[in-house]
Amino acid sequence: MSVQPWGEPGPAHRPAAAGWQPVPSPQAAMRASHADRDRAVDVLKAGFAEGRLSAQEYEQRHEAASRALTYGELAALVADLPAGPMAAPLQAAQPVPATFLVPPPPKPRPTSVLAVVSMVCGLTGFLALPVVPAVITGHIARSQIRERDMDGDWAAVLGLVLGYLGAAFWTLIILLGAL
Known part of the structure; x- marks a missing residue:
């Protein structure tokens, strides 16, 4: 030119x-x-x-x-x-400044296996007696989830709730059976 x-x-x-x-x-x-x-x-x-x-x-x-x-x-x-x-x-083409880039999606967090175990034990707690393991694994899972930044808190809470409900149910059955 x-x-x-x-x-x-x-x-x-x-x-x-x-x-x-x-x-x-x-x-x-x-x-x-x-x-x-x-x-x-x-x-x-x-x-x-x-x-x-x-x-x-x-x-x-x-x-x-x-x-x-x-x-x-x-x-x-x-x-x-x-x-x-x-x-x-x-x-x-000029590279886009980092300010205008879409942030990368967050890496998926691992799900706590103990939380899943707690939930499964809680769900089957009304059929058998795994309510104690549901409560124990639920508490351990919630502790590990907080420490290790893991996913699955909902499963641990569900396992705890079902575990405690199952424990109350079986306690009531045993007490009524003793009368």
């Missing part, structure tokens, strides 16, 4: 008979959207407001921007102006 000293556009940036010369690059053939055209017009407006473009040149470039179909055509219109919103699409 040739820009002559003191801001005079070189021959590559002057309008050709059929329009502006597109800037060659891998993305130059990519189709431009309405938003891309609007950004190019914003750069042209800023260039006109700062005195970098004459009124006639601004009008010509504005009309060419509204007809532009590709990034290359838009880039040619703003190539001799200070880099603005059009600089990013024509460069290689």
Whole structure:
């Protein structure tokens, strides 16, 4: 891209008979959207407001921007102006700053085996007598879950509740059977 000293556009940036010369690059053939055209017009407006473009040149470039179909055509219109919103699409993709990245999903925590054992013992406590192991393993599991940052507190609590209910049930059955 040739820009002559003191801001005079070189021959590559002057309008050709059929329009502006597109800037060659891998993305130059990519189709431009309405938003891309609007950004190019914003750069042209800023260039006109700062005195970098004459009124006639601004009008010509504005009309060419509204007809532009590709990034290359838009880039040619703003190539001799200070880099603005059009600089990013024509460069290689910039890595996203860590601030804007989606945080990685949390690692799954292991589930306490004792909590599951407590729950199973509590569920079967009304059929047989594993209510004592349900209560014991439930308390141990809750302690380990807090210490080791594990999952399964709900299973341990369910095992404890069912264990205590089962213990009350079997105690009541034994007391009623003794009468």
